[in-house]
Amino acid sequence: MKAPDQQSARDQTARQKASHSFETNAGYLSKSYRDGAGTYDLDLGRMGYCGPTVVAELAAATQTAYFAKERAVITILDAGCGTGLVGLQLKRLGFQLIDGIDLFEEMAEKARQTRVYRHVRSNVDLNGPPSDHASASYDITVCCGVFVLRHVRPQGLRELARVTRPKGFVIASTRTSYVEATGFDSEVQRLQDAGVLVLVQRLNDARYLAEENAHYWVFQVPEKASAPTEERP
Numbered sequence: 001m002k003a004p005d006q007q008s009a010r011d012q013t014a015r016q017k018a019s020h021s022f023e024t025n026a027g028y029l030s031k032s033y034r035d036g037a038g039t040y041d042l043d044l045g046r047m048g049y050c051g052p053t054v055v056a057e058l059a060a061a062t063q064t065a066y067f068a069k070e071r072a073v074i075t076i077l078d079a080g081c082g083t084g085l086v087g088l089q090l091k092r093l094g095f096q097l098i099d100g101i102d103l104f105e106e107m108a109e110k111a112r113q114t115r116v117y118r119h120v121r122s123n124v125d126l127n128g129p130p131s132d133h134a135s136a137s138y139d140i141t142v143c144c145g146v147f148v149l150r151h152v153r154p155q156g157l158r159e160l161a162r163v164t165r166p167k168g169f170v171i172a173s174t175r176t177s178y179v180e181a182t183g184f185d186s187e188v189q190r191l192q193d194a195g196v197l198v199l200v201q202r203l204n205d206a207r208y209l210a211e212e213n214a215h216y217w218v219f220q221v222p223e224k225a226s227a228p229t230e231e232r233p
């Protein structure tokens, strides 16, 4: 087999594995997050979860490095905000204009209770068609712990890019096993080729949970971003 064929066979195997991993979404997620919202922070705390701290600190470094305006006026969307762990870290670092979205109302309500968000919306599915959020709304979009097997497919990155303004940033974590199983790299390449996002930084194999490391990605939306409308499942 020639090299490109081998690559496409690898991509196909990864896609097959990934689609299998996403089959049981509804029941698995509902059990984890509808029933588990009350104990989520405690459970993650026991598991040494430091993803929200890393993502928020990357957002802070990105603001210092790239934005002339001060941190307090940067608009941030926390996509898949869960109970608000990332929002709390963002607030600690001086961000003030933070919105959240999540699939489950139970998690969104916990996030609202932190009082660090301006607005938190539930029933927003990053695996679905583009949401009714206006395009180019946010300076920075963060997404921590959401590109996880049986959660959000790599194609969800398009929606994150869509709601982020040109020259804004998308910061996301991916468990290392997720990248291997889903071909996340290939989706990143597709989006870069289409002019939707540019990868400006990646922390490889960094601390995330005691049981597994993650990669942390910082993307920039180009000044003249292509309208990322097609190819949503």
Ligand SMILES: C[S@@+](CC[C@H](N)C(=O)[O-])C[C@H]1O[C@@H](n2cnc3c(N)ncnc32)[C@H](O)[C@@H]1O
Binding pocket: 029, 033, 051, 052, 079, 080, 081, 082, 083, 084, 085, 086, 101, 102, 103, 104, 107, 124, 125, 126, 127, 128, 143, 144, 145, 146, 151, 152
């Ligand atoms: C592991 S939690 C991470 C929560 C938070 N970002 C954090 O780091 O603590 C994953 C979150 O993604 C949400 N989620 C899962 N699938 C989703 C989807 N398709 N669209 C939007 N959110 C989703 C879950 O409801 C849950 O709150």
